[in-house]
Amino acid sequence: MIALLTRDLRLALRAGGGFGLGLAFFLIMAVLVPLGVGPQPSTLSLIAPGILWVGALLACLLSLDRIFALDFEDGSLDLLATAPVPLEAVVTIKALAHWLTTSLPLVLISPVLGLLLFLPAEAYLWLILSLLLGTPALSVIGTFGAALTVGLKRGGLLLSLLVLPLYIPTLIFGAEVVSRGAMGLSIGTPLALLAGITAGSVAILPFASALVLRINLR
Amino acid sequence: MSLAVTALACARGGVPLLEGVSFSLRSGAALVLRGPNGCGKTTLLRCVAGLQPPLAGEIEAAPDAIAYAAHADGIKATLSVAENLRFWAAIYGTTDIETALERMNLRALADRAAQNLSAGQKRRLGLARLMVTGRPVWVLDEPTVSLDMASVALFGDVVRDHLARGGMALIATHIDLGLPEAEMLDLTPFKAQLPAAGSGDFDEAFL
Numbered sequence: 001m002i003a004l005l006t007r008d009l010r011l012a013l014r015a016g017g018g019f020g021l022g023l024a025f026f027l028i029m030a031v032l033v034p035l036g037v038g039p040q041p042s043t044l045s046l047i048a049p050g051i052l053w054v055g056a057l058l059a060c061l062l063s064l065d066r067i068f069a070l071d072f073e074d075g076s077l078d079l080l081a082t083a084p085v086p087l088e089a090v091v092t093i094k095a096l097a098h099w100l101t102t103s104l105p106l107v108l109i110s111p112v113l114g115l116l117l118f119l120p121a122e123a124y125l126w127l128i129l130s131l132l133l134g135t136p137a138l139s140v141i142g143t144f145g146a147a148l149t150v151g152l153k154r155g156g157l158l159l160s161l162l163v164l165p166l167y168i169p170t171l172i173f174g175a176e177v178v179s180r181g182a183m184g185l186s187i188g189t190p191l192a193l194l195a196g197i198t199a200g201s202v203a204i205l206p207f208a209s210a211l212v213l214r215i216n217l218r
Numbered sequence: 219m220s221l222a223v224t225a226l227a228c229a230r231g232g233v234p235l236l237e238g239v240s241f242s243l244r245s246g247a248a249l250v251l252r253g254p255n256g257c258g259k260t261t262l263l264r265c266v267a268g269l270q271p272p273l274a275g276e277i278e279a280a281p282d283a284i285a286y287a288a289h290a291d292g293i294k295a296t297l298s299v300a301e302n303l304r305f306w307a308a309i310y311g312t313t314d315i316e317t318a319l320e321r322m323n324l325r326a327l328a329d330r331a332a333q334n335l336s337a338g339q340k341r342r343l344g345l346a347r348l349m350v351t352g353r354p355v356w357v358l359d360e361p362t363v364s365l366d367m368a369s370v371a372l373f374g375d376v377v378r379d380h381l382a383r384g385g386m387a388l389i390a391t392h393i394d395l396g397l398p399e400a401e402m403l404d405l406t407p408f409k410a411q412l413p414a415a416g417s418g419d420f421d422e423a424f425l
Contacts, residue, residue: 003308007294007301075290079347082267082311086375105416208356 001089004080004154008097018066022059022102023035023109029055030113041118048117055107055113056131057171061140061163063102065156067094067146068213077150081217087210095136095143095206102120103135120188126181130194134174137198140205141166147209150216170197219280220244221355221386223266226275227410230261232411233271241403243355248377248387248397253405254322259390262405263359266388285310285353287361290365291344295333299324302332307350318337318349320374323369337364345373349380356380356387371396 012019033051039168039169071077080090110131111124119127149155176190220243227237235258243249251259265272266279267286293302303315319325321377322342327335332343341364348356356377374396377387381399389395 003305007297007305010301011294011296066374073290074292074294075288076292076294078269078288078290079286079292079306080309081269083306084282084311085309 001085001093004085004090004093004116005097007021008094009067009100012097016189017065019101020105022062023105024110025062026106026113029058030116030169034116045118045120045182046208048114048119048181049123050175051117052113052127053130053134053171053175053178056103056110056135057138057167059106060103060135060142061160061167062147063098064142064163065149065159067098067143068150069146069155072150077213077216081214085128088206091143091147091209091213092206095140095209096144099139100134101129103139104214107131107135119178122184123178123182127178130174130177130191133191133195133198134170137170137194137201138167140198140201144205144209144212147213147216150213170194173197219283219384219386220278221266221283221388222276222278224276224278226260226262226265226277227273228261228265228270229273229410230258236405236408237274237410239275239405239408243386243388245354245384245386246381248389248400249383250397250400250402251388251390251405252392257405257409258358259405262411263357263388263390264288267357279355283353284355284357285348285351286357286359287344287348288359289363291340292347293327293332293335293340293343296331298329298331299335300328303346303350304345306347309394310351310353311352312352315346315350318346321349321379322346323371323372338366338369341365342369342373345376349376354385356385356389357387358387358391360391361389362391362393369407 030051037043059071070075071080081087107128110127114124114127135211140164145159149159173194177187177194180187180190182199222242224240226239227234229235239262241249251262251412253259264270265275265285300315303318307315319328322345324342324346327339332340335343345361361373365373377395377397381387
C-alpha cells in the first residue's frame with residue numbers, strides 16, 4: 001500500500017508526470033483575473049474567494065484523467081486488480097496520491113495568490129482551512145469519475161461533465177466559508193457542510209470507485 | 219494445491235467465445251493452451267485470473283494463488299528496472315528481487331529507466347515480475363512475444379524450476395517453450411455456438 005503511494009508520488013515528480021500542471025493553471029488564472037477585471041482592490045477583494053475556489057477546482061479537474069488512464073494503458077491496472085491488495089485500497093491510495101500531488105500544492109500556494117487578488121487579511125485563515133477541508137472531496141470524487149471513464153479513449157470530456165455537477169456543493173460551501181470569513185461573519189454552517197461533504201465522499205466513494213473499476217476491467 | 223476448471227464458458231464484449239472448457243492442474247504441472255487468434259485464449263486466462271466473471275462453469279483455485287501476466291507488462295517507463303520490480307515485490311509482500319534479476323538476465327540493466335529498454339528486455343522485466351510474486355499458479359498470456367531464442371530458453375528454464383518447486387503454469391502460446399512435459403489443450407473444439415438473438419441478459423449491454 002505504502003509502496004503504491006510512493007510509486008505514484010515518484011511517478012508524478014519525475015519527468016512527464018504532470019506534476020505542476022494544475023499548479024501552473026491556478027497561478028495563470030490568478031494572475032490573469034486582475035488583468036481582465038481591472039485592478040480596483042474593492043472589486044477584486046469581493047470576487048477573490050470565488051475566483052480562488054473556482055481556480056482550485058478547475059486545476060484539480062485538469063489532472064483527473066491521469067489517475068487511472070496511465071495505469072490502464074500500460075497494463076498495471078489489470079495486474080493491480082489481481083494483486084493481493086484490495087481494489088478499494090488501491091482507489092483510496094490513488095485519490096490520496098492525487099490530493100498530495102495536485103491539491104495540496106494548490107492549498108499551499110493559495111495565500112500568495114490571495115495577495116494578488118487583494119483578499120482581505122481576515123480571510124486567509126479561512127481560505128487555507130476551507131481548501132484543506134474541501135479539496136480531499138475533489139480528489140475522491142474525481143477518482144470516482146476517473147474510474148467510471150477508464151478505458152475510454154479521450155474520456156476527459158465525459159469525465160469533466162460527470163464530475164463537475166458533483167463538485168458544485170463543495171465549491172459553493174468552500175467559497176461561502178471564505179467570503180463570510182472576509183466579511184467577519186460566522187462561518188460555522190458552511191464549514192460544517194464542507195467537512196460533511198468531504199467526510200461523506202471519503203467514506204463512501206472508494207467502494208463505488210472500486211466497483212465500477214472492476215466492471216470496466218472486464 | 220491445484221487448479222481445476224470445470225465446464226467453463228466465457229465471453230468477451232458480450233459475445234460468448236468458449237464453452238465447456240474443463241481441465242485441471244496439480245502441483246508441478248503445466249498446461250499449454252493452443253488455438254487460432256481470437257479463439258478466446260486471453261479471455262479464458264482473464265477469467266481464471268479473476269478479472270472477469272465466467273458465463274458458466276466453475277474455477278476452483280486457492281485464494282491468492284494466481285499470478286497473472288498479460289500482454290501488457292505493467293511497466294512504468296520512468297522507473298528503473300529495479301524500482302519496477304521492487305514495487306511489485308512490495309505489493310505481493312516479498313522482498314527478494316535479486317533472484318529474479320539474475321534469472322531473467324537483467325542484472326546489467328537494473329538501474330536503467332524502463333523507457334530505454336528494448337521490447338524484449340521489457341518482456342523479460344514483465345516475466346521477472348512473476349518471480350517476485352511468490353505465487354504458485356502462473357497464468358501467462360503469450361509470454362514469449364518479442365523474446366529472442368536465448369531468452370525463450372532462459373524463460374523455459376525459469377518455468378521448469380517453478381514447476382519443480384511445486385508450482386503450476388497455465389500458458390497460452392503459439393511457439394514451443396521447450397517444456398516437453400507440459401500437456402497441450404487445443405481450444406478450437408470448445409468454440410461457443412452463438413446464442414439466438416435477444417436471449418442475452420438485458421444488463422449485458424451496459425456491463
